[in-house]
Amino acid sequence: MAVTLKDLARELGISITTVSRGLAGYDDVAEETQLRIKDTAERLGYQPNLTARRLQKQQTGILGFIMPTFGPRFSDPFFSEFIAGIGNEAANHDFDLLVSTHPPDSDGERKTYQRAVTRAWVDGLIVVRTREEDARIQLLCQHNFPFVAFGRTDDEYDFPFVDEDSEAGMRALVQHFIDLGHRHIAFISPPSGLMFGRYRLKGFQDTMADNGLPVPSGWIVEGDMTQRGGAELTEQILALTPRPTAILAGNDLMALGVMNRLQQHGFTVGEDIAVGGFDDIPLVEHTHPPLTTIHQPIYEIGRRTCDMLIDIINGRSPTNPHVLLTPTLVVRASSGQPIA
Amino acid sequence: MAVTLKDLARELGISITTVSRGLAGYDDVAEETQLRIKDTAERLGYQPNLTARRLQKQQTGILGFIMPTFGPRFSDPFFSEFIAGIGNEAANHDFDLLVSTHPPDSDGERKTYQRAVTRAWVDGLIVVRTREEDARIQLLCQHNFPFVAFGRTDDEYDFPFVDEDSEAGMRALVQHFIDLGHRHIAFISPPSGLMFGRYRLKGFQDTMADNGLPVPSGWIVEGDMTQRGGAELTEQILALTPRPTAILAGNDLMALGVMNRLQQHGFTVGEDIAVGGFDDIPLVEHTHPPLTTIHQPIYEIGRRTCDMLIDIINGRSPTNPHVLLTPTLVVRASSGQPIA
DNA sequence: TTGAAAGCGCTAACAC
DNA sequence: GTGTTAGCGCTTTCAA
Numbered sequence: 001m002a003v004t005l006k007d008l009a010r011e012l013g014i015s016i017t018t019v020s021r022g023l024a025g026y027d028d029v030a031e032e033t034q035l036r037i038k039d040t041a042e043r044l045g046y047q048p049n050l051t052a053r054r055l056q057k058q059q060t061g062i063l064g065f066i067m068p069t070f071g072p073r074f075s076d077p078f079f080s081e082f083i084a085g086i087g088n089e090a091a092n093h094d095f096d097l098l099v100s101t102h103p104p105d106s107d108g109e110r111k112t113y114q115r116a117v118t119r120a121w122v123d124g125l126i127v128v129r130t131r132e133e134d135a136r137i138q139l140l141c142q143h144n145f146p147f148v149a150f151g152r153t154d155d156e157y158d159f160p161f162v163d164e165d166s167e168a169g170m171r172a173l174v175q176h177f178i179d180l181g182h183r184h185i186a187f188i189s190p191p192s193g194l195m196f197g198r199y200r201l202k203g204f205q206d207t208m209a210d211n212g213l214p215v216p217s218g219w220i221v222e223g224d225m226t227q228r229g230g231a232e233l234t235e236q237i238l239a240l241t242p243r244p245t246a247i248l249a250g251n252d253l254m255a256l257g258v259m260n261r262l263q264q265h266g267f268t269v270g271e272d273i274a275v276g277g278f279d280d281i282p283l284v285e286h287t288h289p290p291l292t293t294i295h296q297p298i299y300e301i302g303r304r305t306c307d308m309l310i311d312i313i314n315g316r317s318p319t320n321p322h323v324l325l326t327p328t329l330v331v332r333a334s335s336g337q338p339i340a
Numbered sequence: 341m342a343v344t345l346k347d348l349a350r351e352l353g354i355s356i357t358t359v360s361r362g363l364a365g366y367d368d369v370a371e372e373t374q375l376r377i378k379d380t381a382e383r384l385g386y387q388p389n390l391t392a393r394r395l396q397k398q399q400t401g402i403l404g405f406i407m408p409t410f411g412p413r414f415s416d417p418f419f420s421e422f423i424a425g426i427g428n429e430a431a432n433h434d435f436d437l438l439v440s441t442h443p444p445d446s447d448g449e450r451k452t453y454q455r456a457v458t459r460a461w462v463d464g465l466i467v468v469r470t471r472e473e474d475a476r477i478q479l480l481c482q483h484n485f486p487f488v489a490f491g492r493t494d495d496e497y498d499f500p501f502v503d504e505d506s507e508a509g510m511r512a513l514v515q516h517f518i519d520l521g522h523r524h525i526a527f528i529s530p531p532s533g534l535m536f537g538r539y540r541l542k543g544f545q546d547t548m549a550d551n552g553l554p555v556p557s558g559w560i561v562e563g564d565m566t567q568r569g570g571a572e573l574t575e576q577i578l579a580l581t582p583r584p585t586a587i588l589a590g591n592d593l594m595a596l597g598v599m600n601r602l603q604q605h606g607f608t609v610g611e612d613i614a615v616g617g618f619d620d621i622p623l624v625e626h627t628h629p630p631l632t633t634i635h636q637p638i639y640e641i642g643r644r645t646c647d648m649l650i651d652i653i654n655g656r657s658p659t660n661p662h663v664l665l666t667p668t669l670v671v672r673a674s675s676g677q678p679i680a
Numbered sequence: 681t682t683g684a685a686a687g688c689g690c691t692a693a694c695a696c
Numbered sequence: 697g698t699g700t701t702a703g704c705g706c707t708t709t710c711a712a
Contacts (some may be wrong), residue, residue, distance in 0.1 A: 002460065004689060015699045020691065030697055047459035051395045052609070052689035055704050060391060062438075069424060084409060087441050091448070098402075099439045101427050108431075118703095119342065119387035164475050227626045256626070264626040286567045286596070288603040344705060355683045360707065370681060392705035395688050460689095682712080688705105695700075 003046045011040055023048075035076045062096045063309060064122035066112055068104040068129050076225065076253060077281045079296060082150075086126055093310050098122055104129070109136075113196070117143040124309045126150070130161075130195045150301060150308040151195050156216035160312060160321035162305045166196045166278075169294040169327040170203025173248060173276050176329055178211050181339040182246040182274060185213070186237045188223040188230060188258070190250035200250050200278060219244070230257025245273060245339060252277035252284050252293055259287065259334065262317020270336035280330055296327050303311065343386045353378055363388075402436045403649060404462035406452055408444040408469050416565065416593060418638060422490075425642020426466055431652045438462055444469070449476075457483040464649045466490070470501075470535045470623045488649040490641060491535050500652065500661035502645045506536045506618075509634040509667040510543025513588060513616050516632070516669055518551050521679040522586040522614060525553070526577045528563040528570060528598070530590035540590050540618060559584070563594045570597025575598060578605065585613060592617035592624050592633055599627065599674065610676035620670055629673035636667045 009016045014033070022037035022084075023028045023046075029037075042045075054060050059168035065086060067079055085098045102109035113136050115121050123146065127136055130151030140147045141157045149161040177185055187204045190197030199221070206214050221236060223229045230249055234257065237247055249255035255277030259269050267273050270289045275285060308318045349356045354373070362369045362377035363386075369377075380386075394400050405426060407419055427437045442449035453476050455461050463486065467476055468624050470491030480487045482499045489501040517525055527544045530537030541560070549553050561576060563569045570589055574597065577587055587602075589595035595617030599609050610629045617624060617633040624631035648658045 002458070006689075016689090017691085017700080018698055021698090024691090028697060033697080045458065047455070049395075049460050049689050051391060051460055052704090053691080055389075055391045055395050055688090055706090056690050056692090058704070067424075076420065077417060080416065083423075083439060084407075084441050087439060091440060096438050097440060098436050099423060100431060100437065101424050115387070119383060120389050120391055226624060231626055256623075259608060259630040260626050283567060283596075286571055286600050288600040288610060346705075356706085357708085358682055361682090364707085368681060373681080389705050392688090392709080395690090396703090396706050396708085398688070643695075681712105684710090686707105686709085688707090690704090691702105693700105693702085696698085 002049065004049065008040055008044065008046055010036065011044065012036060040266055045198055045290045051069075058120065059313075060099050060120060060123050062122045063090050063095065063306065064098045064125045066109065066125070067101040068097065068109065069101045070103055072253075077283065078279065081282075081298045082128065082302040084095075085299040086306040087302075089303040089306040090310070095123070095310060100138065104131070105135070113139055117145045119277045120140065124148075124313045125281075126305055126309060131193050132195060132198070134195075141270075146309065146312045148305050148312065150305050152199075153195055159319060160308055162308065162323040162325070163196075164296050164301065164327045166199035166327075167203040167206075168185060169329075170200045171207045171296050172327075172329040173292075174204055174207035175211075176331065177246045177276060177335060178207070178213070178272060180246075180274070180337070182336060183213055184242055184244045185215075185219075185246045185248060186240065186244040187215075187220045188233050188237075188247070188249045188254050189220055190223065191224055192222060197227045199296040204248065223250060225251050225252045225253060225259075227257035230254030232257075232331065234258045234261035238262075243273075246276065246335075247273060248276040250278055252279040252291060255291055255293070255334075256284065256287065259289075259291070270333045274336045274339075275334045285332070287334075292332045292335035293330055294327045295330045297325070301325065342389070343384045344389065344456055345386075348377065348386055351384065352376060397458070399653075400460060400463050401434065402438050402462045403430050403646065404438045404440070404456055404465045406449065406465070407439065407441040407465075408449065409441045410443055412461050417623065419620065421622075421638045422468065422642040425639040426646040427642075429643040429646040430650070434535060435463070435650060440495030444471070447474070453479055457485045464488075464653045466645055466649060471533050472535060472538070474535075486649065486652045488645050488652065490645050493535055494538075502641055502648065502663040502665070503536075504636050504665045504667045506539035506667075507543040507546075509618065509636075509669075510540045511547045512667075512669040513618065513632075513634050514544055514547035515551075515673065517586045517588065517614060517616060517675060518547070518553070519595055520586075520614070520675060520677070523553055524582055524584045525555075525557075525559075525586045525588060526578075526580065526584040527560045528587070528589045529560055530563065530565055530596050532562060537590055544588065563590060565591055565593060567593045567597035567600075571601040572597075574598045574601035578602075583613075586616065586675075587613060588616045590618055592619040592621045592631060593595055595631055595633070595674075596624065596627065599629075599631070610673045613654065614676045615674045615677075617674075625630065625672070627674075632672045632675035634667045635670045637665070641665065 005016045005019050007017045022034045090097045125147040125150040130153045151163050189201045221233050222273045247258050259275050277291050277293040280293045284291035311318045345356045345359050348359045362374045430437045459520050465487040467489040470493050474493045491503050529541045587598050617631050620633045620635035651658045
């Protein structure tokens with residue numbers, strides 16, 4: 001079916017080796033032979049067999065990305081954009097991207113990571129949504145398997161990562177609302193166990209404390225990162241006394257849920273109650289009102305994560321294996337005008 | 341590094357061949373030997389090398405999915421959900437999923453398809469967002485390369501596909517609005533060139549005609565599938581006379597854009613102006629107001645597409661190579677009450 | 681019941 | 697410059 005080196009060799013009446021080296025452009029092949037080789041390769045439509053090359057080189061040329069997703073209908077735009085980032089960068093370096101999805105901490109996830117470290121499945125992995133005591137990272141480190149994480153962890157392993165400074169981001173967001181005059185601010189935190197959630201929560205708590213603002217119990221609730229979750233928790237928050245003048249969510253999707261539920265209750269977001277999010281997913285620029293949030297360059301983060309991974313796979317140690325990006329505050333209408 | 345058949349053979353003092361067959365469970369291996377083999381394999385943590393197996397079997401065990409995306413910040417939730425569907429189904433059958441992204445009709449896209457058909461890159465492809473005169477499908481058909489499309493085309497090739505009946509879906513949507521009393525309905529169509537856009541447009545036009553409702557020029561505008569696009573076109577639509585009482589969009593993302601822009605202009609969606617979408621992405625259940633739309637089971641479609649592809653790769657001809665699913669109308673508040 | 685040998689398509693060390 | 701040979705790890709005839 002497909003044209004192989006052997007076919008070319010037969011056609012040209014020379015050895016397979018010479019053909020191989022001619023194609024690779026080695027300079028120990030007569031110039032004229034080179035030309036003849038490349039010519040017939042072209043003519044016969046030769047394409048090297050990647051599997052064979054991989055076997056020989058003991059490399060797969062494939063990067064793995066295991067998405068930690070809950071049920072099937074997840075729609076966190078984070079993932080599409082992140083995949084685009086790593087995928088395009090991988091393609092630039094002639095790597096392919098293998099994607100699989102597993103619920104976090106599930107058996108399937110464990111098996112897949114196990115497979116990665118024990119058989120020659122992929123050359124390296126990209127890990128996202130790092131967790132406290134992250135078993136994936138422990139495994140990868142123990143096996144000395146090439147990977148880069150988007151996010152840090154709290155254990156003692158030293159590993160390459162790209163991360164955004166969630167704490168700094170959340171500080172900026174909270175301070176913005178405090179500067180607008182808000183004193184009663186409720187917070188919907190990401191699920192505990194996720195490192196970035198922890199940083200965002202800390203950013204909230206510290207900034208409130210720094211400004212001498214108490215955070216009574218019940219003013220911090222734990223969400224599930226979904227829009228529905230944000231909507232439901234809004235009910236609890238509206239029952240607080242005094243009623244919060246601002247609600248901040250640990251991610252944009254939850255913030256959207258909050259806005260919608262508030263509107264259903266007849267509140268005008270940005271006037272009656274202010275809302276803030278985190279991520280700056282493309283959607284929130286066009287909501288009504290547009291959402292004040294913290295911008296993360298997800299595509300760019302994907303690109304850099306992938307780039308670092310490829311460096312590691314190729315045996316180059318990355319210039320800076322611990323990249324921490326500072327996200328920026330994006331003020332839109334949902335945070336409203338200064339209040340009394 | 342990794343344990344190979346050779347290692348096992350040496351350890352056991354038997355031949356590689358026997359080990360291989362023992363592991364595969366051939367019944368021409370002494371039961372006792374079988375046990376010893378499996379035992380040491382377990383003990384030494386043997387995992388077969390996939391690349392070697394692939395080379396031998398002349399199969400990659402990989403399915404390819406080339407996402408047609410525009411710029412980096414695409415966030416159509418369609419893709420995340422679709423990937424989850426095909427990915428999980430692929431995993432069930434021990435296939436991996438390779439994902440790459442390219443702008444539609446770009447050079448990169450062409451090269452990638454070319455690569456798929458000429459070298460042993462993947463065992464089969466999944467094609468989405470079929471186009472008029474779709475070059476990808478023509479190429480795949482000519483090379484007799486295994487693939488399944490989500491969507492049909494207008495040319496003469498006969499190929500396996502899964503599709504939802506966009507025309508029927510749009511008919512249901514339009515009829516719903518007409519039944520509510522709307523006579524002046526504007527439509528934002530998907531970009532021309534995409535097959536599903538064509539069906540949705542036809543569904544709109546035919547249903548209007550069937551109900552004796554004229555559609556003056558300017559009442560159908562072409563959108564780009566994004567929220568921003570929907571928002572911007574809303575301006576044009578609001579300038580029409582008489583002002584439309586309902587605006588229908590070719591997908592949910594655009595419908596969201598429409599709703600938001602209407603709200604910015606002070607309209608109450610579902611009262612002053614009704615809005616309808618298409619896709620039922622998870623987001624729109626929780627918008628304010630929730631969006632009336634046509635539900636497509638994207639995850640399920642991904643699953644079935646993948647399933648059919650695996651059948652084809654394995655040489656089983658699919659029971660039904662032309663699956664057409666009828667999407668369902670989901671009525672929510674954005675379509676409002678019957679009007680005069 | 682087991683083993684030797686060939687071969688998948690490619691690369692690379694080492695002759696000639 | 698070019699060819700011979702070996703080998704990546706696995707599966708599969710074919711003999712023994």
